[in-house]
Amino acid sequence: MQVWGLRLFYLLMALMVATEAWGVLLRHQGPWDHTRAVAWCVWATYPTLAIFGLLRPLRWLPLMVFTIGYKSLWWLFVAWPLWRAGTLAGSDAEQMAHVFGFTPVLALVVPWGYVWREFVAPPRGR
Secondary structure (H helix, E strand, O other), rough: OHHHHHHHHHHHHHHHHHHHHHHHHHHHHOOOOOOHHHHHHHHHHHHHHHHHHHOOOOOHHHHHHHHHHHHHHHHHHHHHHHOOOOOOOOOOOOOHHHHHOEEEEEHHHOHHHHHHHHHHOOOOOO
């Protein structure tokens, strides 16, 4: 069941995030602010790589971990302080907070035991 949940999130990333990010990159005119350009390039790259996750969901789990990581950090350093100050609603960050609000659902479909065994724990002796 988790594999199908992963595939769903890979598909959503490819359809929604990649479409928007590539649209911004391809339609942009004039000089870029270098920091914003990096953000849009990352947002175009990782969901494009998610296409491979549709085919091999477990092999591409580091992409999901990356996604959960950066969204969680954004919540911690951007949304949480705004929310505590009572200024998140109506701010420029509000829309992103709604989109990133699905991060816990994404974290639920990741097989964390598999992530630990395959990507973190030292290899077992043979």
